[in-house]
Amino acid sequence: MGERTTGNLLFGEAYGRLTVGVDGMPAGLRAVTVPVRRTGEDRLPRDRRRRLRVREVDLVSAEPVGLFEPPPVLTDKDLLWVLRAERRSWNVVVRRFGAAADQVATELVRSGGVVLRREVNELLALGKSLHWRLTESWAQQAPERIVDLLGAREPQRARAELLARMQSVAELSVERGLLEQVPADAGLVVPEASRSGTRAWTAYEAAVRAAADWWELRAQGEKEVTLKQLAASALGGSKRWTPQQQAAFANLLGVEFEDAVHEEETDLRVKGPLSWCIGEVAADASIVQPWVGLPARSLHLLGQAACWAEGILVIENSDTFGAVCRRLPELTSRWLCVWGRGYVSDQLVALLDWLAPRPVAAWCDLDADGIAIVDGLTRKLGRPVQAVGMGVAEWHRGPYRKRVKDPEQEKARDRELAADLAGRVADDLRDLALAVAGTGESFEQENQYTSVLPHLPKLLAPLLPSIPARPTDVERTTT
Known part of the structure; x- marks a missing residue:
């Protein structure tokens, strides 16, 4: 049984993972894997005979690391090469460093620069290296560090x-x-x-x-x-x-x-208790059918806007957004439903910021990208965003998305993203992230039209204030 790892959230590449005892571990490193959730506890994956079933592990630093402390073994030229790609296959690393590849990789992991993925054999000994990826800390700093390295000479x-x-x-x-x-x-x-x-x-x-x-x-x-x-x-x-x-x-x-500077506006589709005008009424999202597209930046910067919604529901997929607008008038009379083109855009964040402190909920696909949307909104808004209809029980029921182009590569990408997200999200969303990290399977919200869609008003009700919100008019810069 492994112990649950914690750590500094800024450098917590092992957060949400369990430590695995494997042979051949270099000094200063530890192996971690995504746990499975059983009986309310995180456990290492095992087969039916209770034997550990771990085929791959990520090697991370066993000790706290600094913000950016490259190992002395790297020249500036080599460091520049490391920073220029967030992910490198092991074959590419070997071509670059030759016989020193293992030493370079170990030093980079120990310094908090990369996470190294390695195979594990049936005897729980480290096998061949597969690839490395930059840690979140290094990936965020890479663009400016590259400029520093190019100019420092x-x-x-x-x-x-x-x-x-x-x-x-x-x-x-x-x-x-x-x-x-x-x-x-x-x-x-x-x-x-x-x-x-x-x-x-x-x-x-x-x-x-x-x-x-x-x-x-x-x-x-x-x-x-x-x-x-x-x-x-x-x-x-x-x-x-x-x-x-x-x-x-x-x-x-x-x-x-x-x-x-000017940033081209991205229209946000909205339906619910909101109207916006400049001089004359331009849009009334409470009465238009089935929804209205609004210029996101102008909406909260220009003219006059009135919003009497009690909460905001962000919906990932356009088809699902349309279904909510058409089928649930009792929901759109109280909630402002928003489709922001399926990702966390600056315009969407600006709109939600303007509508604070109303509660924000999100209904997305039950996959790594859907979890990332909820996590991204939470971090950018600086306040909780409640996921609805995204329980792990729903995900287990399937059916899962049929992948056409490169199924295994897509699943591997989703497993890795979900594993990273498992260290940042909490409660039911964390359970979903851990489940996706185990298989890479995706479950689209369009498959929830009978199981979740009719029940959305009931699912969202606990998030609303006990006393209905009064209509509020907000005046912005007029033209």
Whole structure:
């Protein structure tokens, strides 16, 4: 019997797993696997003869690790290669490091950089390595660490290029003067009095380049600079801004980030107690049939909106959303039902933030991606999101999704994602994550039209306040 592992949530790659005793374990590492849930307890998987049934394990650090402490065995060039892919097959690792592959992998696991998947034979001894993946901590830091590594070899050249970029932008003349005063041998450091407000060179460089592009585009008569347009030119082709880059860029401009760049709106389909207008009524989600599409960002930034919903229900699939809108008027009279295109978009989060503190529930597919939606909403909103219709008993009943393209690869991907999620979610959702992690099977919510759909009002009722909410009008910036 293994012991339940815990750990720091930031670096808890073993959280939600059980330790497995296997032979051949390198020092400083431990093997963990996804447990099975029986009689309310987490247990190691066993066969009918009570023998351990573990065919693969993940090797993780046995000790607490730092935020980013690469092992000395890696050169900067090797570290750059490690960071450039979140997942590497073992054959690729061997081609890169040759006879040193095992040592490199062990050191990376020990430092908290990667999780190494290995086979286990019938004698519970470690078998061949299969692949590694970056830990969540390293994966989140990888983009900026890569920039650091690429620029760290020639700090004078990187600083000179940034100074040249600011040369033609009058609005950056003060910032340029501050950077010129940094001693040549100081390395890549941000000027002390920089308006950017950051101490990280990677965030500073991205913010300066973005600000230079932004001012030049505006000088050329571009009234609307889009998020991806600016990212493509200033972030080296990346479309993903980090929070540090956004904040530093906004500080240099002296305006809010959302006011400086435009992000194309994603329509959200809604049905329920909400209306929105600019000058005249534009949409009334309480009476339109079967639903209405609203521009997510404008909804909470412009005009006047009134919402008298008591709660919000997020539905993953469009067909299921339509079924709820058509079949359950008693539900949509009290709950605002939202379809956000099946993922956690910034627009969806902004809408839910605006409607706080109403309770938020989510009904998604009973699979790794569905669990990820609930987890993503919970983390981005900073408050609980209640999963409904997503119990492990429903999942066990099937039928499971028929996979066509590459069934085994898709199942392996879902097993890995569900195993990671099992360490972050709780209660019934955690049981579902552990079940999916065991098989990789997916159960779509369209199969719940008879078992869950008619009962949604009853399932959601406990989440509502005891006293019905009064209609509330919320006025935003008018045009």
